[in-house]
Amino acid sequence: MTTYPNITETKNLIKQLVSIPSPSGYTANVIQFVEDYLKELDVETKRNRKGGLIATIPGKNDQEHRMLTAHVDTLGAMVKEIKSNGRLRLSLIGGFKFNAIEGEYCEIHTPEGNTFTGTILMHQTSVHVYKDAGEAKRNQENMEVRIDAKVENEKDVRRLGIEVGDFVSFDPRVELTANGFIKSRHLDDKASVGILLQLMKRIKEEQLTLPYTTHFLISNNEEIGYGGNSNIPPETVEYLAVDMGAMGDGQTTDEYTVSICVKDSSGPYHLGLRKNLTELAKHNNIDYKLDIYPYYGSDASAAIGAGHDIVHGLIGPGIDSSHAYERTHEDSLKNTEELLYHYVKSAMVQYN
Known part of the structure; x- marks a missing residue:
């Protein structure tokens, strides 16, 4: 059984993902790659009409669901x-x-x-x-x-x-450096997709029973604004987008921690879910940063904009030089992976 988090395995998986061409509108090959990967894990999947992929892992509570999403479409x-x-x-x-x-x-x-x-x-x-x-x-x-x-x-x-x-x-020009960096185009958001695939593998290998039925949406139209705004089961309470943390002047996000977004161009993310995520990070000694992304929108904000009655959040690895030749470090991947692992095992808080 793999010892987690296996950052070498995560980085190699990300390298495979970024090497598959998949600009928005041309994502069939990368979706097939993800589907084949999850089939090997015996994870139930289905396609939506937009060409995205939805994986589901049943939990103890099937009346309240969670949904996590990351996108494989790129610039x-x-x-x-x-x-x-x-x-x-x-x-x-x-x-x-x-x-x-x-x-x-x-x-x-x-x-x-x-x-x-x-x-x-x-x-x-x-x-x-x-x-x-x-x-x-x-x-x-x-x-x-x-x-x-x-x-x-x-x-x-x-x-x-x-x-x-x-x-x-x-051309992604992907490179894994000896001191832990991964630099490539399209780490937004294939770094997060690799993390979610590793998370599902860990759940299956450790034979975990999740507290809630949990869906993983691998969306394929996020870069043009509507990847994750549909196919959300009505039982879904919490919807967590896993996408890159934006770095730059005035930002706290870096390449070594998990970034928890409190607000982007769509407005604030849900305070209760954010507090739950920060408490999980503190309790499990996970390095994190809170941040605001001024010119940013996620699949979670797209879902809110589409009218879904959900609690929405956004976290992800810190990515330098977003929408250009990007870079992150394995520490950020590890911290993101660990926070997601503890999140899917945790209890929901009362939101009303």
Whole structure:
């Protein structure tokens, strides 16, 4: 039996997840990976019509449920236009800026199942030709994809089978360092998905009987705002989103603790659930930080916005440089995993 938390196993699982291209709208492969993983654990799963996955572990109390969610969809792009020079213009998927992907390797995925590699560059990249190479705006007009194929014009590109609407994914460039860091694109939110998968594995291996029937929603549209706003059983009392903690000036979140969000752009999270989480962290010597994420929304806030009568919360590992080339540390993964483990075993507090 595995000794938990097994951070090496968690990091390797995250590495597998980030290596599967899955921008919002193109998540079938990563959902299949998660489904196969849970099937090996004999965890009951079902798909929703949006393509997300819901895993359920029965508990002693089947009248009051919990739901935890993390999302496998990532930032990405679509082909907006095939330019006359044989380059591609992009339409971004998710909330990030073009400067975050300048120079990045990418893949173009066609509906027929073909994949082409490329690089995202400024049109005015060459300093030997363009005087404004450094000052030109990083925007849809100036950024383009250089395809790794012999193409000189629009017709050459279309002969490859590339068309407007094809999905474009970004090379994660995942790396595990010897001193415990994991750096990669798409740790938002595949780090949390890896943690939830490890949590379910631990529950099964330790043959735990949870106090409440608990659902795990692996959502696939969070980056565009509505991944976790449906398929919430009416018995659900507590709904906990597991997503990245945002770092920056004025933030308390770091790469070594679990971040407990008290408020984001949608407003405050439920005070009673937050207090329960902080008490669990204190009691079990788990390092945590309370924080406010000013420009952020989660699957839990999407569920509240959709009108669900639930108690909602948000926690996650601290992620540096969100929506760019991200990084976290195994200590943050460990603290998040431990808090979730003690949370799913704990009793609900009275909210009325």
